[in-house]
């Protein structure tokens with residue numbers, strides 16, 4: 103009998119893996135479904151409700167019959183709102199044809215890489231990095247060039263490290279500030295040092311992922327490389343979205359601003375893959391960008407209070423040490439002090455993944471390992487949950503650590 107026919111998978115899909123954060127979240131959910139008491143600190147999304155005026159805009163759009171395909175690159179109203187936001191908050195001017203709307207910042211980044219990266223092209227990714235960048239580059243046939251940015255460097259890419267990573271094959275450098283997972287935020291001077299390097303390398307393009315732009319804790323002004331160095335405007339893609347700022351992850355609205363040629367190519371890709379973004383989500387994003395911004399400051403204050411308390415509690419646990427993040431809603435404690443320790447069952451904690459599994463099993467606290475983010479041994483904990491849960495989680499971690507020897 104001939105073996106059952108199977109559908110062969112492409113080399114492209116074999117090169118990449120499922121998003122580790124989605125896998126971790128599913129694992130925590132599955133344990134909960136079995137009745138385990140799990141505090142889930144894997145979430146990459148705000149725990150707040152979407153503001154009411156944004157929800158109202160969806161209802162109004164529905165009532166107005168906005169239920170059809172929109173232009174591929176987004177409704178004129180949304181692109182206008184994005185252009186106004188970029189001018190108002192970032193001091194940079196774009197035309198309506200230099201802006202595109204995608205299904206989350208994620209699709210915008212993917213469209214840009216598909217449109218520009220081919221076999222053998224290199225993309226510089228500072229580590230720790232958001233988990234999707236390397237796999238997206240691999241999916242396009244490119245080579246992720248991961249540059250380790252250790253804690254001593256504030257988890258940030260220096261001008262020297264950038265210069266050293268650029269080759270004749272480099273197409274992009276991707277900067278994410280504030281960063282998921284470390285919360286590191288590039289100051290104006292740090293960004294200027296990087297743009298100075300890029301000015302000398304005209305074939306290298308810059309992609310900034312500004313999705314956590316509004317979640318900055320220490321009174322810093324926004325930093326936009328195009329405003330700092332207008333000569334880079336023709337080879338910079340600014341990526342942003344409404345998911346994190348306005349608690350709108352399910353709406354799936356992201357956007358990019360860049361040179362018209364690149365934006366046009368991204369639109370071509372989108373026109374052949376998803377046509378356009380959900381019309382109701384776009385109406386909601388218009389309300390978010392143009393409407394009252396009170397929620398943004400409220401959410402930021404809540405994240406700041408959680409950051410301060412969580413960092414304090416983590417630093418009191420022998421074996422963990424945690425730098426205070428500048429922004430975003432994660433903390434990234436080092437667990438180097440736990441590596442080599444033995445669990446009560448006699449198992450050695452050899453990696454940060456072992457530590458994550460120990461905390462999940464012993465403490466019922468779900469997190470992610472630094473290895474998934476390209477720099478270990480660290481843990482990524484989301485603080486997008488209540489202060490009470492964070493305090494409970496830290497108490498459980500302290501007890502679990504005390505049982506190690």
Ligand SMILES: Cc1ncc(COP(=O)(O)O)c(C=O)c1O
Pocket residue numbers: 146205206207208209232278281282311313342343344345351354355356
């Ligand atoms: C750094 C970073 N970029 C992009 C995204 C994707 O955001 P969106 O919901 O807009 O696709 C995330 C979400 O976790 C993220 O952490």
